[in-house]
Amino acid sequence: MRQVCVVGVGFSQWGEVWRRSLRGLFVDAAMNAIKNAGVDHLDSLYVGCMASGPFVSQEHLGALMADYLGMKGLPAMRVESACASGGMAFRQAFIEVAGGFSDIVMASGVEKMTDCSGDDATAALAMAADQEYEVFNGATFPGLYALMAHAHMARYGTTRQMLSAIAVKNHKNGAKNPVAQYPFEITIEGVEKSVMIADPLHILDCSPITDGAAAVIVTTEEIARKLGKPYIKVLGSGLATDTIQLAHRADLTTIKASTLAAERALKMAGKTIRDVQFAEVHDCFTIAELVILESIGVYKPGQAGPAILAGETALEGKFPVNSSGGLKSKGHPVGATGIAQIAEVYKQLTGQAEKGRQIPGSPKIGMTQNMGGSGASSVVHIMEVA
Amino acid sequence: MTMFSSRNWREYPQRYRLEASKFKKSGKTYFPPRAVDPETGDTAQEMVKLPDTGKIVTYTVIRTAPSQWTEIAPYALAIAELTDGTRLMAQVVDCDVNAVKIGMEIRIEFRRIQSESDHGVLSYGYKFVPKWY
Numbered sequence: 001m002r003q004v005c006v007v008g009v010g011f012s013q014w015g016e017v018w019r020r021s022l023r024g025l026f027v028d029a030a031m032n033a034i035k036n037a038g039v040d041h042l043d044s045l046y047v048g049c050m051a052s053g054p055f056v057s058q059e060h061l062g063a064l065m066a067d068y069l070g071m072k073g074l075p076a077m078r079v080e081s082a083c084a085s086g087g088m089a090f091r092q093a094f095i096e097v098a099g100g101f102s103d104i105v106m107a108s109g110v111e112k113m114t115d116c117s118g119d120d121a122t123a124a125l126a127m128a129a130d131q132e133y134e135v136f137n138g139a140t141f142p143g144l145y146a147l148m149a150h151a152h153m154a155r156y157g158t159t160r161q162m163l164s165a166i167a168v169k170n171h172k173n174g175a176k177n178p179v180a181q182y183p184f185e186i187t188i189e190g191v192e193k194s195v196m197i198a199d200p201l202h203i204l205d206c207s208p209i210t211d212g213a214a215a216v217i218v219t220t221e222e223i224a225r226k227l228g229k230p231y232i233k234v235l236g237s238g239l240a241t242d243t244i245q246l247a248h249r250a251d252l253t254t255i256k257a258s259t260l261a262a263e264r265a266l267k268m269a270g271k272t273i274r275d276v277q278f279a280e281v282h283d284c285f286t287i288a289e290l291v292i293l294e295s296i297g298v299y300k301p302g303q304a305g306p307a308i309l310a311g312e313t314a315l316e317g318k319f320p321v322n323s324s325g326g327l328k329s330k331g332h333p334v335g336a337t338g339i340a341q342i343a344e345v346y347k348q349l350t351g352q353a354e355k356g357r358q359i360p361g362s363p364k365i366g367m368t369q370n371m372g373g374s375g376a377s378s379v380v381h382i383m384e385v386a
Numbered sequence: 387m388t389m390f391s392s393r394n395w396r397e398y399p400q401r402y403r404l405e406a407s408k409f410k411k412s413g414k415t416y417f418p419p420r421a422v423d424p425e426t427g428d429t430a431q432e433m434v435k436l437p438d439t440g441k442i443v444t445y446t447v448i449r450t451a452p453s454q455w456t457e458i459a460p461y462a463l464a465i466a467e468l469t470d471g472t473r474l475m476a477q478v479v480d481c482d483v484n485a486v487k488i489g490m491e492i493r494i495e496f497r498r499i500q501s502e503s504d505h506g507v508l509s510y511g512y513k514f515v516p517k518w519y
Binding site: 126133201 | 397418443444445446447448449450451452453454455458461463464465473474475476477488499500509511
């Protein structure tokens with residue numbers, strides 16, 4: 001297996017981007033990544049996208065995106081695993097370079113979510129759950145995470161304030177991120193006074209609907225070195241699945257797919273979770289960030305909440321989480337999220353995070369955790385400074 | 387989303403009659419039925435009907451609902467564990483949504499789930515009601 005590196009990253013504008021289409025968002029991010037890495041060609045392309053069909057009636061994204069990037073003929077395909085599509089696309093690029101099939105691969109993600117009504121967007125996102133046994137009975141995504149939140153509160157005494165603190169912390173980080181859809185700070189009181197969506201989750205516990213794309217260039221260490229640009233090494237990649245239905249999981253207070261994915265990625269990296277110094281995790285809802293930090297072993301069950309309240313996951317804390325602002329503040333164009341997480345770890349490890357949001361102490365090892373649906377799929381990557 | 391009647395009809399044994407699969411080797415029951423026992427890989431099974439009582443293991447109240455459900459919002463949604471240990475998700479009805487709690491005893495009843503516009507297909511299935519009801 002060859003050493004795989006990330007050598008450049010690019011974003012489109014994120015938010016409610018009326019001026020850009022699905023393909024326009026992708027091309028913006030892809031061209032920025034190519035320029036950032038300084039590569040003169042690609043050997044192949046992966047496009048992570050959850051639901052371009054329901055959102056904008058467009059499928060067949062491999063061909064479409066290669067064509068509009070001016071690279072018709074390029075091997076290109078789409079990867080889908082609900083909200084984990086981006087992380088999975090990155091994993092495919094990693095495998096292709098590690099296995100020696102290609103030398104320079106673009107892993108990208110894109111979602112165009114505001115060309116349809118809020119109702120249609122909600123319905124599209126719900127396709128990540130079990131249509132016949134969850135959605136049919138009235139489940140929504142906030143509803144599924146709310147079910148986990150109540151279970152966690154009942155078992156461990158997790159409080160409303162702990163959840164609010166996650167949203168506040170992520171907005172504080174996102175306020176300094178130029179990509180962020182909602183780059184402003186919020187307060188604990190503000191979260192708790194915001195509209196109730198699904199008890200106990202308010203609107204400010206939920207990640208927003210976002211248009212956006214992100215892309216990274218994945219290559220060998222030899223090429224990365226030759227390019228002369230800052231690069232990072234990918235040490236491990238782990239992927240796991242779980243039951244599609246929440247009701248079929250014996251323990252509703254943990255997300256086992258992320259536990260397994262983290263174990264697999266750490267094993268490949270030859271590291272333990274104690275070696276990891278910061279993480280980008282999938283905070284589609286505040287409770288998700290809390291449950292994930294316990295599921296991947298950063299904290300013992302029931303201990304993430306108190307640690308978050310104590311500021312341990314803040315930018316200057318012991319284990320900074322979501323320095324980018326997370327899905328909460330940065331936005332959540334579902335297919336792009338997993339790639340944006342990789343791009344954030346790249347920026348942090350190469351010291352290129354924007355002013356005021358660089359993690360202090362020059363961390364050497366970071367991780368990403370991206371997941372689909374209510375955690376039925378999860379993908380984890382471990383990266384190290386070169 | 388348009389609910390074609392064939393799609394709904396395929397689920398009748400579960401939605402109308404709570405039919406589940408019980409695997410011979412492990413004795414485990416799965417709802418809805420599946421071809422392979424996830425624990426043993428066994429395929430030998432028999433059809434059983436789920437018990438119709440159990441307890442709520444977790445719940446939420448959907449207060450901001452998609453248009454399909456605004457008519458009934460706020461509504462309670464729960465996962466219940468039935469007396470045989472199987473778990474399923476359904477709405478909790480016939481009580482104040484604020485009265486729904488973890489540990490609450492429920493019974494399963496046959497109810498209308500969705501109506502697809504004024505002229506569309508009506509879908510029926512199961513909901514939880516408080517056991518005392």
